[in-house]
Amino acid sequence: MTVTESPAVVHSPGAPPPDGPLCKGRAIVIGASSGIGAALVRRLVADGYRVAALARRGERLAELEQELGEAALTRVHDVTDRQVVPVLFEDLVRGLGGLDLLVYAAGIMPKVGPQEYDTEKDVAILETNLCGMIAWGNEAARLFGSQRRGTICGISSIAGVRGRRGQPVYGTSKAAMDHYLEALRNRLDEYGVHVVTIRPGFVETEMTAGLGLRGAISADQAARGIQRAIERHATVRYLPRRWWLVAQIVRSIPSFFFRRMSI
Template structure:
């Protein structure tokens, strides 16, 4: 439940788009929140950590000099709380135009021979089950209203199963397939679904990366790319865009070669 005052009301001359960002306390989520707020969005920001979330909200409301962001503390693994919270947020915002699912965790097993079911399960629960729990009711809402935009943050890691982190690969591949299915269901209802596949982004998560981090970008750059893709109603984007070509090559690398690689 948000303790923030009610956001400003929309009028024909001051129309407001309304969005939810799940996983907004730092990284891409926070950068996108700042970006969308600058574009006039009224936002509900969700994350587990209240102090970090409040900082983001306060900063947005201070810089825009308006009540544009409200904080809702929520852990996406508490899936049973989602329908009620979604209803509450939509009522608080006065509608809903955009939902961005950013929440994600990355726990590398720590070696090419290591396995950790607990970590893998946690990644699936947050990255994939959390997305299903949120985006299913959102999709139903949007298809009924015949409008809306859904954005899911996948990863280049979901494009191919690699030796480093099978659990993470699986969660992001599952998310990408789920988003594609939503897109195929919802485009005919006027709903736009965007899959974002970032490469390396300067966030806490990048610390989990083993080895080099080529084409590292800031969360702000990623947020910029996502905002452009939302406006243009793109289907899938890579950020930075060079990853499209890299992943094209990686996806088409024959298995007999790929099996021998160690990245």
């Protein structure tokens, strides 16, 4: 099902979440054409959600739509195209019949050489991983605040906990995303809105293909963890959970030693 353009959506504060007894909720997933986002769309639909799935690769979205049927609607969208977000958001909310959950999973992590300082590449990472999160997060925050319920979930990364030499700007985008999500959580808590930060460790997806990451979990395992974190109104969740310990250790390494490490 593809949503048609529509000028506005009627927000209904305090309205009951789902449409009918069989719909558990309504969700928008951005970055849904592969990896963690696509796996989460499948899980949410299996759980009874009606989901709008967005990304740039229309052919992948069409496959998802064919697989999942009426419960999934798709829209081709490039998150760097921020000016369309307010109208698109309203259009999707209207098409879904309301909104309970926004998940931002869009992200890029291009290869960066050890002596590479390419500003255009770095800005592209920030535009996708951070500015898109803010553009979509702000729309959801406004709606959820007014209806006094809803959940915003951002897929951050373990890479945001420390400034590693290998990926200076990817890590920056995730650290800034963590900061934005924490601030949203603190703003929206009194309105009954939940904000969930997910920090995956290693996940087998197109982003990490060929990197030979040991101990990586599947995208579906990651999606299951995200779904649980959303259901339990977690604040920050590492996936798998052992990455919490890794984060504490990495944070505690003095800068003098950290800068001599190859991670």
